[in-house]
Amino acid sequence: MDSEGSFATKSIHAGSKPRVNHSMVCPIFQSATYEQPSLDQRYEDIKYLRLNNSPTHEHLDAKIGQLENGTALVLSSGMAAITTSLLALCSSGDHILMQDPCYGASTVFATHDLTRFGMDVTFFNSFDVQSIDEVLSLLRPSTRVIYVESIANPLTRIPNMPVIIEAAKLFGERHGTRIITMIDNTFATPYNFRPLDCGIDVVLHSGTKYLNGHSDICAGVVVVRDKSLMEKIQTMATHLGPCLDPNSCFLLDRGLKTLPLRIQQHNDNALRLAQFLESHQSVARVNYPGLESHKDHARALSLFTPHQSHHGKVTDGTANGTDGHGSSVGCGGMLSFELASASLEAAGRFVYALQVATMAPSLGSVETLVTIPARSSHAGLSAEERQRAGVSESLIRVSVGLEGIEDLIEDFQTALKQV
Known part of the structure; x- marks a missing residue:
């Protein structure tokens, strides 16, 4: 073609x-x-x-x-x-x-x-x-x-x-x-x-x-x-x-064949969940480029745009279908965050209290998956290497799926009560 x-x-x-x-x-x-x-x-x-x-x-x-x-x-x-x-x-x-x-x-x-x-x-x-x-x-x-x-x-x-x-x-x-x-x-x-x-x-x-x-x-x-x-x-x-x-x-x-539909929904769901987590008192820090608080937010606006937009060019930085507190832009479905109770025990209580999301390695699927990188994707690194990389024992990574966003937010809100 x-x-x-x-x-x-x-x-x-x-x-x-x-x-x-x-x-x-x-x-x-x-x-x-x-x-x-x-x-x-x-x-x-x-x-x-x-x-x-x-x-x-x-x-x-x-x-x-x-x-x-x-x-x-x-x-x-x-x-x-x-x-x-x-x-x-x-x-x-x-x-x-x-x-x-x-x-x-x-x-x-x-x-x-x-x-x-x-x-x-x-x-x-x-x-x-x-x-x-x-x-x-x-x-x-x-x-x-x-x-x-x-x-x-x-x-x-x-x-x-x-x-x-x-x-x-x-x-x-x-x-x-x-x-x-x-x-x-x-x-x-x-x-x-x-x-x-x-x-x-x-x-x-x-x-x-x-x-x-x-x-x-x-x-x-x-x-x-x-x-x-x-x-x-x-x-x-x-x-x-x-x-x-x-x-x-x-x-x-x-x-x-469904990549454009899926990624656009991943973009949107991840931004909504990141905004919710950032506003929650039990969360100390959220890492998601679509948030204005992210160190590389301006870079995200210049590089990442969903493909129906003018791809790969610097944008004017306006929000893309959001409430102005961030932009889905094209930042994907991955985020990570630290709990205010910065401990592996608290992170464990949270991830195993989830009912919609699942504690599992890998990412990018239609299901929402959460993991603790220090015990999964980065477990092969030494403690010193993880510290240098900024991967703490209590860091939680989320691959935001395609479920209804209100269901996901409710699930995370309920699990946060455990910490």
């Missing part, structure tokens, strides 16, 4: 033509291998499940590529996307500059595994850097990747992406090298933010989360602007073997 179609139209129709036997739904090609029609066929044209190139995969790659404005590759999990990309683009002796905090498994992979392979990883505060020179001072001739998250897990900070992107470009020009900017866009989704349009080189997703949206598969996605980067990532994926099974491809494709 026309790559200039609306986001909603592309989420349904992209990648679907030519249709197989006129089927309105891309079939599940449940085959590990395919006939080789001639001896002249190139190796890269051979179809084999480990190569992630069945017709089901190709359909899904084309759709996600159009949604993110790049070239996409689906893999078996979000961590497969992260690890495959970093291993493909970095070598022993290379330096990686990584945002702190970010997803716990990403941090553990960097500190425990990449260093074992001879790479040097340093962490930086990507949120409070104010100038290009600040970022330049952190870079080296050996720097290959700057790694950030569009919305940081779990504190929902937003990196100063324009400064980081420009610093990477300028340093490369000065030193005759290339620094690749890599971003995990899982929390924001392409509906709210398309990093490639802003100059980012590699976009990563846990497709398990919002892209699928129904908690029934594991999947990952890599999207690039430069196809030469994809060639390296595809080769590494072929060697490591993180292929997504065809049935999961089918479910991910089905989930994408």
